[in-house]
Amino acid sequence: MSSAYFQGPWVPAADRALVTGGSSGIGRDIALMLAGAGVEVFVVGRRMERLEAVAAESDGSITPLAADIRDADAVDAAFTAAEAEGGPVPLLVNAASGAFLAAAEDISPGGFAAVVGSSLNGPFQVLRRWAQPLLGAGTPGAAMMVSSALAEREVPGAAHSSAAKAGLEALIRSLAVEWGPRGLRINSLAPGAFSTEGADAGMWSFGPVHDAALDNIPLGRFGASDELLGPAAFLLSRAAGYVTGATVVVDGGWHLSPHPFGSVFPPRG
Numbered sequence: 001m002s003s004a005y006f007q008g009p010w011v012p013a014a015d016r017a018l019v020t021g022g023s024s025g026i027g028r029d030i031a032l033m034l035a036g037a038g039v040e041v042f043v044v045g046r047r048m049e050r051l052e053a054v055a056a057e058s059d060g061s062i063t064p065l066a067a068d069i070r071d072a073d074a075v076d077a078a079f080t081a082a083e084a085e086g087g088p089v090p091l092l093v094n095a096a097s098g099a100f101l102a103a104a105e106d107i108s109p110g111g112f113a114a115v116v117g118s119s120l121n122g123p124f125q126v127l128r129r130w131a132q133p134l135l136g137a138g139t140p141g142a143a144m145m146v147s148s149a150l151a152e153r154e155v156p157g158a159a160h161s162s163a164a165k166a167g168l169e170a171l172i173r174s175l176a177v178e179w180g181p182r183g184l185r186i187n188s189l190a191p192g193a194f195s196t197e198g199a200d201a202g203m204w205s206f207g208p209v210h211d212a213a214l215d216n217i218p219l220g221r222f223g224a225s226d227e228l229l230g231p232a233a234f235l236l237s238r239a240a241g242y243v244t245g246a247t248v249v250v251d252g253g254w255h256l257s258p259h260p261f262g263s264v265f266p267p268r269g
């Protein structure tokens with residue numbers, strides 16, 4: 001991944017970063033972008049072999065750390081490992097999350113908990129554990145949480161995910177206020193529809209939802225992965241030094257659509 005995203009004032013705000021969800025899709029692209037700009041990166045995900053594959057694409061600057069972000073002890077162990085040599089990690093990207101398409105009445109308590117766990121509770125554990133040593137040491141830092149362009153919209157077929165992402169946005173605003181005076185910036189990057197390994201196997205694998213999304217994006221197409229990298233680089237750079245509690249929406253205008261997910265879910269026979 002090119003370091004060209006970081007130029008001029010868009011210098012990474014620090015030289016060490018932890019990226020959850022760094023083994024696939026959006027998180028992987030961001031991890032490789034940071035590594036290409038000379039940042040030491042720790043990638044976190046559940047499956048070690050996929051993390052190792054991303055690390056192998058770097059020049060040794062990416063270190064894989066396996067953890068499920070829903071497991072507070074595993075999150076603590078990952079940060080402890082990342083902090084072992086260089087101390088608190090000033091840059092955080094949380095891209096890990098999971099969702100599946102289902103009619104609301106078919107979402108079991110376990111299914112709801114799995115999605116909210118990976119999209120709200122887990123990200124909170126990650127943010128809290130990231131912040132604790134920085135706050136203790138008085139070291140500045142910047143976090144970018146990957147939310148969703150539809151966090152404040154209706155998303156039939158993904159009620160659990162949209163509720164969790166709305167909660168994540170609210171969480172970010174509160175933490176930006178609590179931690180801002182102590183040197184931490186917390187923002188969110190809100191993607192619209194992007195083709196990734198996980199989303200293609202999930203959300204976008206159901207043709208009617210894929211097509212309804214496409215029909216409702218004002219710019220008329222899904223986003224290209226490199227179209228997220230510039231906004232991500234900005235939020236993680238010194239150029240964003242006065243930006244906190246903000247959401248940068250990168251969605252071709254999708255959130256402005258009257259019915260962003262259409263009305264095709266649940267399927268009506």
Ligand SMILES: CCC/C=C/C(=O)SCCNC(=O)CCNC(=O)[C@H](O)C(C)(C)COP(=O)([O-])OP(=O)([O-])OC[C@H]1O[C@@H](n2cnc3c(N)ncnc32)[C@H](O)[C@@H]1OP(=O)([O-])[O-]
Nearest residue numbers: 097098099100102108110111114115148150161198199202
């Ligand atoms: C606008 C778009 C916004 C967001 C987009 C994206 O996020 S794109 C990002 C795309 N990337 C990803 O999404 C990342 C990969 N995705 C994931 O990791 C999974 O979607 C996950 C979140 C369910 C993981 O949870 P896990 O490891 O704990 O998995 P588990 O197998 O142990 O199941 C736990 C519970 O969930 C239930 N359940 C599971 N699937 C379905 C289903 N299809 N149908 C119904 N239910 C389902 C399962 O039955 C069980 O409930 P039970 O039996 O206890 O009542």
Ligand SMILES: NC(=O)C1=CN([C@@H]2O[C@H](COP(=O)(O)OP(=O)(O)OC[C@H]3O[C@@H](n4cnc5c(N)ncnc54)[C@H](OP(=O)(O)O)[C@@H]3O)[C@@H](O)[C@H]2O)C=CC1
Nearest residue numbers: 021023024025026045046047068069096097194196198199
């Ligand atoms: N693609 C899209 O159209 C959209 C994506 N988003 C958001 O963008 C982010 C990235 O999504 P995308 O790249 O598409 O998804 P992918 O499924 O391709 O990547 C998800 C990554 O998160 C990791 N992950 C998932 N669950 C956990 C967990 N519980 N603990 C630790 N790691 C986990 C996965 O690794 P592993 O499975 O090995 O754990 C993988 O590295 C997510 O927050 C998603 O909600 C938002 C709107 C639209």
